[in-house]
Amino acid sequence: MGTVHARSLEPLPASGPDFGALGEEAELVEVEPEAKQEILENKDVVVQHVHFDGLGRTRDDIIMYEIADVFKAKNLIDVMRKSHEAREKLLRLGIFRQVEVLIDTCQGDDALPNGLDVTFEVTELRRLTGSYNTMVGNNEGSMVLGLKFPNLLGRAEKVTFQFSYGTKETSYGLSFFKPQPGNFERNFSVNLYKVTGQFPWSSLRETDRGISTEFNFPIWKTNHTLKWEGVWRELGCLARTASFSVREESGHSLKSSISHAMVIDSRNSSILPKRGALLKINQELAGYTGGDVSFLKEDFEFQLNKQLLWDSVFSASLWGGMLVPIGDKPSSIADRFYLGGPTSVRGFSMYSIGPQSDGDYLGGEAYWAGGLHLYTPLPFRPGRGGFGDLFRTHFFLNAGNLCNLNYGDGPKAHLQKLAEYIRWSYGAGIVLRLGNIARLELNYCFPMGVQSGDRICDGVQFGAGIRFL
Amino acid sequence: MSLVAEAFMNQLAAAEPWPENAALYQQLKEDQILLSDNAASLAVQAFLQMCNLPVRVVCRANAEYMSPSGKVPFIHVGNQVVSELGPIVQFVKAKGHSLSDGLDEVQKAEMKAYMELVNNMLLTAELYLQWCDDVTVEEITHPRYGSPYPWPLNRILSYQKQWEIRRKMKAIGWAGKSLEQVLEDVDQCCQALSQRLGTQPYFFNKQPTELDALVFGHLFTILTTQLITDELSEKVKNYGNLTAFCRRIEQQYFEGHDKDGSAAASARSAKRSLLR
Numbered sequence: 001m002g003t004v005h006a007r008s009l010e011p012l013p014a015s016g017p018d019f020g021a022l023g024e025e026a027e028l029v030e031v032e033p034e035a036k037q038e039i040l041e042n043k044d045v046v047v048q049h050v051h052f053d054g055l056g057r058t059r060d061d062i063i064m065y066e067i068a069d070v071f072k073a074k075n076l077i078d079v080m081r082k083s084h085e086a087r088e089k090l091l092r093l094g095i096f097r098q099v100e101v102l103i104d105t106c107q108g109d110d111a112l113p114n115g116l117d118v119t120f121e122v123t124e125l126r127r128l129t130g131s132y133n134t135m136v137g138n139n140e141g142s143m144v145l146g147l148k149f150p151n152l153l154g155r156a157e158k159v160t161f162q163f164s165y166g167t168k169e170t171s172y173g174l175s176f177f178k179p180q181p182g183n184f185e186r187n188f189s190v191n192l193y194k195v196t197g198q199f200p201w202s203s204l205r206e207t208d209r210g211i212s213t214e215f216n217f218p219i220w221k222t223n224h225t226l227k228w229e230g231v232w233r234e235l236g237c238l239a240r241t242a243s244f245s246v247r248e249e250s251g252h253s254l255k256s257s258i259s260h261a262m263v264i265d266s267r268n269s270s271i272l273p274k275r276g277a278l279l280k281i282n283q284e285l286a287g288y289t290g291g292d293v294s295f296l297k298e299d300f301e302f303q304l305n306k307q308l309l310w311d312s313v314f315s316a317s318l319w320g321g322m323l324v325p326i327g328d329k330p331s332s333i334a335d336r337f338y339l340g341g342p343t344s345v346r347g348f349s350m351y352s353i354g355p356q357s358d359g360d361y362l363g364g365e366a367y368w369a370g371g372l373h374l375y376t377p378l379p380f381r382p383g384r385g386g387f388g389d390l391f392r393t394h395f396f397l398n399a400g401n402l403c404n405l406n407y408g409d410g411p412k413a414h415l416q417k418l419a420e421y422i423r424w425s426y427g428a429g430i431v432l433r434l435g436n437i438a439r440l441e442l443n444y445c446f447p448m449g450v451q452s453g454d455r456i457c458d459g460v461q462f463g464a465g466i467r468f469l
Numbered sequence: 470m471s472l473v474a475e476a477f478m479n480q481l482a483a484a485e486p487w488p489e490n491a492a493l494y495q496q497l498k499e500d501q502i503l504l505s506d507n508a509a510s511l512a513v514q515a516f517l518q519m520c521n522l523p524v525r526v527v528c529r530a531n532a533e534y535m536s537p538s539g540k541v542p543f544i545h546v547g548n549q550v551v552s553e554l555g556p557i558v559q560f561v562k563a564k565g566h567s568l569s570d571g572l573d574e575v576q577k578a579e580m581k582a583y584m585e586l587v588n589n590m591l592l593t594a595e596l597y598l599q600w601c602d603d604v605t606v607e608e609i610t611h612p613r614y615g616s617p618y619p620w621p622l623n624r625i626l627s628y629q630k631q632w633e634i635r636r637k638m639k640a641i642g643w644a645g646k647s648l649e650q651v652l653e654d655v656d657q658c659c660q661a662l663s664q665r666l667g668t669q670p671y672f673f674n675k676q677p678t679e680l681d682a683l684v685f686g687h688l689f690t691i692l693t694t695q696l697i698t699d700e701l702s703e704k705v706k707n708y709g710n711l712t713a714f715c716r717r718i719e720q721q722y723f724e725g726h727d728k729d730g731s732a733a734a735s736a737r738s739a740k741r742s743l744l745r
Contacts (some may be wrong), residue, residue, distance in 0.1 A: 234623060235534075236717070240537055247550065248529075248535060250534040250535050251530070251533075251534035251535065252531070252618065252622060252626060254621075254622045290619060
């Protein structure tokens with residue numbers, strides 16, 4: 001929190017504080033602080049000036065939007081609260097390293113008796129900042145080097161260059177971000193990237209070079225993203241022993257797609273939430289803006305959490321998706337869905353459920369997966385109040401299915417196909433929370449409903465990631 | 470897979486007979502395939518015909534990227550994928566079919582030398598003409614190479630390939646050559662082949678060998694491909710016994726089959742006929 005200074009509204013009498021002069025107010029309350037609180041709350045004030053110290057390249061107009069509310073404050077508590085909110089908003093823009101707020105009475109010729117001056121003392125970020133992080137994705141880790149130009153043109157635009165070297169992926173990207181002045185949640189960004197990935201479960205290597213532009217905007221309680229993406233994809237075999245079905249997918253393709261995503265998130269945390277729900281719906285239409293890949297893809301993610309007695313949390317989640325190729329070209333292995341692994345249906349090897357050829361998993365055009373979890377604190381609660389709070393024990397039941405649908409049949413046949421050969425698993429384990437971004441899991445799993453061709457990981461399974469079923 | 474395991478797998482594969490559904494993969498005949506790739510594919514088809522091994526030709530736009538070595542053609546036999554004429558000859562030999570068994574050591578060495586000549590001279594000249602001669606590149610190669618892909622991918626891929634080939638040309642010292650010099654080299658190569666062939670039906674008298682298949686593949690394609698100018702095919706036409714050789718092999722091994730397997734159909738589509 002920053003510092004907020006406030007001085008009293010009336011000059012103290014020359015002979016020292018004279019509480020007798022307060023009259024009846026002094027008799028109403030016995031505890032001194034409460035008397036002060038009453039005075040402050042009831043006093044009408046007017047914010048006459050808001051000063052800014054330390055602005056360099058930042059433009060005035062975006063600052064005005066963020067602090068507009070401060071002028072509307074009616075009493076001192078309101079001024080303090082609105083100044084604090086303005087400070088949060090200014091920090092959120094990502095252009096200041098530090099923001100301090102000073103509230104003082106107004107001095108000068110035009111000062112009203114109840115006039116206030118609010119001063120924001122800010123320190124802008126340097127023109128160029130560098131960073132070095134490590135990142136944890138879904139069962140992979142990477143080093144990330146970044147260069148950032150914050151507040152490039154004065155209105156909180158940002159240009160970032162990032163290079164990431166990881167266990168499964170190497171990538172670099174350049175991105176330009178611009179929020180709407182006054183409305184930070186509405187923003188758009190343009191990204192250029194090259195990503196290479198290796199997928200040993202399919203014996204596939206993929207290099208994507210692409211450009212994307214996206215608009216984010218909130219509507220009521222939901223967050224929407226509209227994105228156009230153009231990607232040049234190059235697929236290749238990872239080993240000479242790749243199956244012929246994967247070999248047939250090698251080569252180049254160009255995907256040009258528009259997508260829309262909607263997120264409603266009322267959870268209190270994204271890792272190990274205690275309450276709230278999450279709904280994400282994503283659709284993508286490719287092929288109508290160029291390129292040679294044409295499909296319609298839908299997928300959704302739903303999660304519900306409820307706190308039960310004794311600090312335990314019950315969580316239910318459901319994922320699903322469908323890929324419909326448009327035209328007579330079959331779908332590409334790079335667009336299909338995959339299922340299985342420590343972050344998806346536990347007890348099975350990474351992405352090792354569903355259609356396969358010679359041990360290479362080809363993915364499927366439709367899937368669903370669900371999980372029921374019970375999180376409890378560690379038995380006997382060691383390290384309570386400190387380190388022990390990062391751990392949870394975890395009992396789970398996961399199920400799912402991945403297959404290709406024959407789109408000629410009706411929805412009833414589709415549901416039937418998704419309902420036969422369900423893979424499921426149950427087990428228990430320990431979850432470790434890493435900050436607010438990732439979690440590690442160590443589980444003992446019993447996979448069931450295993451079909452021929454699936455690869456299982458029964459017994460101990462370790463998983464790290466940000467998105468778990 | 471380790472080398473030992475791969476050798477073991479090859480041994481196992483060698484024991485299997487030639488299947489009915491063997492397939493040879495190349496780029497699209499009508500719109501995409503280039504002179505050099507067509508020559509290579511035709512050579513392999515001729516070789517397999519001479520060995521009496523049935524194979525069907527499958528055309529895929531991404532054949533070049535499907536191939537384990539990056540070059541077309543490649544064959545898919547049972548579980549094995551083998552690309553380029555040299556390895557295919559070895560593979561077929563492991564299965565017990567060979568055209569050069571009847572040759573003695575000296576002749577085998579001679580055959581290898583002539584095959585190297587064709588690969589170093591004729592093939593390189595074809596690549597030079599396709600990728601380093603600006604007129605041909607602009608009018609024939611770029612449109613054909615990128616034809617299966619949408620814009621801008623077609624441009625990116627053909628420029629990428631052009632840089633790669635030009636780098637290779639620089640490495641072998643052909644970058645500085647002019648078109649006339651290249652055509653001279655082709656002429657010399659044809660002269661050497663013509664002298665070796667003489668009046669015999671095949672290079673090694675009575676029986677065709679892989680050298681015959683390779684020479685047929687290249688010469689037939691050169692003779693029947695329409696380029697900007699006729700200079701390349703004229704160089705070959707100067708040698709009557711070479712054109713007769715090509716016609717003979719075409720008649721013996723490719724005519725009388727249905728259109729899909731016929732070399733004539735594959736080389737002739739959108740191109741001139743040999744007999745003109």
